[in-house]
Amino acid sequence: MHNRARQAVTAALAGTTLLLGTVTATEAAVTPQAPPAASLSPADGPALDPVAIGAALNAALRAAAADAKRIAALPSGKATATSFWDAATASGKPMRYATLASPYWPLGTKVKITYKGKSAVGVVEDFGPAEWAVAQHDIPAIVDLSEKMMADLTGVASNTVHVRFQVLKWGKGRVYRHSGTGYDLAMGRS
Numbered sequence: 001m002h003n004r005a006r007q008a009v010t011a012a013l014a015g016t017t018l019l020l021g022t023v024t025a026t027e028a029a030v031t032p033q034a035p036p037a038a039s040l041s042p043a044d045g046p047a048l049d050p051v052a053i054g055a056a057l058n059a060a061l062r063a064a065a066a067d068a069k070r071i072a073a074l075p076s077g078k079a080t081a082t083s084f085w086d087a088a089t090a091s092g093k094p095m096r097y098a099t100l101a102s103p104y105w106p107l108g109t110k111v112k113i114t115y116k117g118k119s120a121v122g123v124v125e126d127f128g129p130a131e132w133a134v135a136q137h138d139i140p141a142i143v144d145l146s147e148k149m150m151a152d153l154t155g156v157a158s159n160t161v162h163v164r165f166q167v168l169k170w171g172k173g174r175v176y177r178h179s180g181t182g183y184d185l186a187m188g189r190s
Contacts, residue, residue: 108171140182
């Protein structure tokens with residue numbers, strides 16, 4: 001389970017624990033039982049509806065599971081990354097530190113790039129590398145990093161390195177190619 005889903009489950013369980021007393025994860029996943037009558041007294045304030053609290057907890061757990069499933073479905077893996085710097089990008093946005101290029105990911109796609117334990121998050125705002133450049137590497141070069149990001153991660157602006165990538169969120173923009181060398185890797189199918 002990814003961190004965001006784990007946090008949602010933890011928050012849901014913490015809220016239930018505060019309201020009903022100690023609850024285990026197993027108890028939280030089943031239909032809630034009413035707490036002993038002694039645990040609720042008029043002095044404690046308004047009566048709590050344990051069924052409503054249980055329903056809210058189950059809804060939070062379902063949402064967390066759906067979020068974890070969605071996150072797990074996004075592509076990740078190891079790829080070759082090259083660097084580039086262009087005056088204009090396919091998105092029309094100016095080149096910047098966070099600019100990435102990919103022939104397969106839609107414009108606007110948010111991607112985490114990790115090199116030797118150091119990470120940066122970028123957004124696909126351009127298309128590239130070219131098909132011949134993708135294919136010439138032992139692991140396909142499915143992503144171009146801005147020279148500034150490459151320098152930050154590797155110490156050298158113009159570079160070609162193996163990186164770990166993790167698509168964090170799909171963009172809604174255009175896609176340059178729907179097939180080719182490295183397409184399966186970029187889509188998490190290899």
